[in-house]
Amino acid sequence: MLxxxxxxxxxxxxxxxxxxxxxxxxxxxxxxxALLERLGRMGAYCDCEIFLNAADAGEDEPQVLPACxxxxxxxxxxxxxxxxxxxxxx
Numbered sequence: 884m885l886x887x888x889x890x891x892x893x894x895x896x897x898x899x900x901x902x903x904x905x906x907x908x909x910x911x912x913x914x915x916x917a918l919l920e921r922l923g924r925m926g927a928y929c930d931c932e933i934f935l936n937a938a939d940a941g942e943d944e945p946q947v948l949p950a951c952x953x954x955x956x957x958x959x960x961x962x963x964x965x966x967x968x969x970x971x972x973x
Contacts, residue, residue: 884907884911888903888904888907888930889934891903892930892934900929900930901922901929904918905919
């Protein structure tokens with residue numbers, strides 16, 4: 884999910900909502916019904932805040948993200964490219 888949201892933000896920008904994470908959840912991970920609540924608890928009240936407050940690609944964050952580093956299709960868990968500030972899962 885993080886790689887998808889990051890790609891969409893790069894292309895379309897943030898509008899202060901969870902439009903990309905919600906789209907992903909509805910279409911790719913419909914069983915992850917508490918995703919937006921979990922993101923909110925981590926301080927991510929919109930898509931761009933996911934990367935400001937909840938997740939990071941490390942100190943040497945690349946300008947262009949490499950391909951996702953492997954999670955099963957439909958997972959909302961971050962791949963190995965990302966780590967969470969609080970160490971919690973999505």
